[in-house]
Amino acid sequence: MRIYLDHAATTPVDPLVLKAMQPYFSKDFGNASSIHSFGREAKEALEQSREKIAKAIGATAEEIIFTSGGSESDNLALIGIAFKNQVRGNHIITSSIEHPAVLSTCEYLAREGFQVSYAPVDKEGIVKVEGIEKVLDGQTTVISVMHANNEIGTIQPIEEIAEIVKEKEVYFHSDAVQTLGKIPVDVNKFGVDLLSLSAHKIYGPKGVGALYVRKGTRIQPIIFGGGHEKGLRSGTENVAGIVGFAKAVELANERLEEEANKQRKLRDKLIRGILEINDSWLNGHATKRLPNNVNVGFKYIEGEGLVLYLDEKGISASTGSACSSHKLEPSHVLTAIGCKPEDAHGSLRLTLGRSNTEKDVDYVLEALPGIVKKLRKMSPLIK
Amino acid sequence: MKDLYSDTVVKHFRHPHNIGEIRDADGEGTAGNPVCGDIMRLYIKVKNNKITNIKFKTMGCAAAIATSSMITDLAKGKTLAEALGINRESVASALGGLPPIKMHCSNLAADALHMAVYDYLKKSGSDPKLLKEAERLVKALKKQHFH
Known part of the structure; x- marks a missing residue:
């Protein structure tokens, strides 16, 4: 028996997505830039996909730039805006709990001479809007705050943040990689100028994503070449991947409410059950939280052992986040919400998906207490 | 897990040897820091x-648990x-x-052992x-490495 509870890391490609992609590998393999029939067919598939994705987030097709995924979208948004608008200002504002794709890009921009401010979060992981207002100045060109956090699932007050820059010449970027298809995403309701999206978190293929760029936004490319994607992202389009991405978005939005309700119930059952273990706590907000995210902490133990003992029982989970699980430092998100470093090491993330059932949750709740007990028996922090 | 760690590490992680405390221990050594995990x-x-x-008690990753278990095996019966x-x-x-990223775990284990021996020698004055x-x-x- 294997139970996959790491859907925030990645998801399996939906069979319908795979089916939609299939023709574009060998049969309809054309280059969308070619003017012959093969090329025109590829172009049509590409543009239909663009339409679908745009519609799903309340955008227009011309505002969608396809990329290789969430990381590239974040890089393009921040680097592309920062450099293009540097005559106007050199200040970037982000939050302390962003994905490494944003934080590392900001570190790069800081090395290039830009000023970066990091807005703090409260102890539940909600970005403090007044923290952004406080550092916002005439030099600020872009603010980047994720829609929901990948580790602790906290949903951010995107609309409130958009409100403070509404009348100003400041672009607002949000990384919606964890929210697309899970909770409603609408660029106009949010008031964002740029939005990062990814296919593989919503049962689409890896290696495909998009950046929504509001019409009129001043941005420059980070990849140069044949001028694809309105010159913002050169490189022959990954037509099969993009078709799969569009299908994945379509399916996710069709099932959004049903899945969110189902997963929210499972999530809450998991949380309730886990918190019955002594000296455990929930990281993040109880309700302003992705329907599929559980992140809990256990005192006196370390997360890797927990994940590997769970793995032996057929349960695939993650410590803090998949990206940081090879680092030795505790998660920057958990330390930002005030978790002590020694406590942050004992965190466990379980992220639900379409395949999970109540039986899975029961199985986890049965296996977990024994594993925590086993690790605590070894811990020198318990007398 | 086998692509992550050697078979021996996996074996010791799954079933660690010599877990526990010795209440009337002759020597005790602690290495590492809970802040670092x-x-x-x-x-x-x-x-x-x-x-x-x-005996050992360890809070740490699979490598830390396996090295603790292994060092107790290596040291038992030795002068x-x-x-x-x-x-x-x-x-x-x-x-x-x-x-490579887990090599510091073997440092910790060796250090804790050396400290326990030092603790005993200091207290007993025997050598x-x-x-x-x-x-x-x-x-x-x-x-x-008290980082």
């Missing part, structure tokens, strides 16, 4: 200059001088290697020459 404590019983019993000769390389190689040797090892590592 790993801390090891070793307890030894000594008779006729030999480690007759050894104190032999125990001081066990170093990070000997633990890591007994485990069939460790991923001033060996105490000097132990002191040298313990002092060197204090500078090294």
Whole structure:
């Protein structure tokens, strides 16, 4: 028996997505830039996909730039805006709990001479809007705050943040990689100028994503070449991947409410059950939280052992986040919400998906207490 | 998990040897720091200059647990001088290697052992020459990695 509870890391490609992609590998393999029939067919598939994705987030097709995924979208948004608008200002504002794709890009921009401010979060992981207002100045060109956090699932007050820059010449970027298809995403309701999206978190293929760029936004490319994607992202389009991405978005939005309700119930059952273990706590907000995210902490133990003992029982989970699980430092998100470093090491993330059932949750709740007990028996922090 | 760690590491992680405390231990050593996510404590019983019993308690990753378990196996029945000769390389190689990022775990295990031996020698005063040797090892590592 294997139970996959790491859907925030990645998801399996939906069979319908795979089916939609299939023709574009060998049969309809054309280059969308070619003017012959093969090329025109590829172009049509590409543009239909663009339409679908745009519609799903309340955008227009011309505002969608396809990329290789969430990381590239974040890089393009921040680097592309920062450099293009540097005559106007050199200040970037982000939050302390962003994905490494944003934080590392900001570190790069800081090395290039830009000023970066990091807005703090409260102890539940909600970005403090007044923290952004406080550092916002005439030099600020872009603010980047994720829609929901990948580790602790906290949903951010995107609309409130958009409100403070509404009348100003400041672009607002949000990384919606964890929210697309899970909770409603609408660029106009949010008031964002740029939005990062990814296919593989919503049962689409890896290696495909998009950046929504509001019409009129001043941005420059980070990849140069044949001028694809309105010159913002050169490189022959990954037509099969993009078709799969569009299908994945379509399916996710069709099932959004049903899945969110189902997963929210499972999530809450998991949380309730886990918190019955002594000296455990929930990281993040109880309700302003992705329907599929559980992140809990256990005192006196370390997360890797927990994940590997769970793995032996057929349960695939993650410590803090998949990206940081090879680092030795505790998660920057958990330390930002005030978790002590020694406590942050004992965190466990379980992220639900379409395949999970109540039986899975029961199985986890049965296996977990024994594993925590086993690790605590070894811990020198318990007398 | 086998692509992450060697078979021996996996074996020791799954079923660690010599877990626990020795309430009337003759020597005790603690290495690491919970802030960094790993801390090891070793307890030894000594008779006729030999480690007759050894137990560990560790909070840490799979590699930290496996190195703790392995070092208790390596040190059990050894003379104190032999125990001081066990170093990070000997633990890591007994485990069939460790991923580079986890090499510090073998440091911790060797350090905790050396500290436990030092603790015993200091308290018992039984072997001033060996105490000097132990002191040298313990002092060197204090500078090294109390990060």
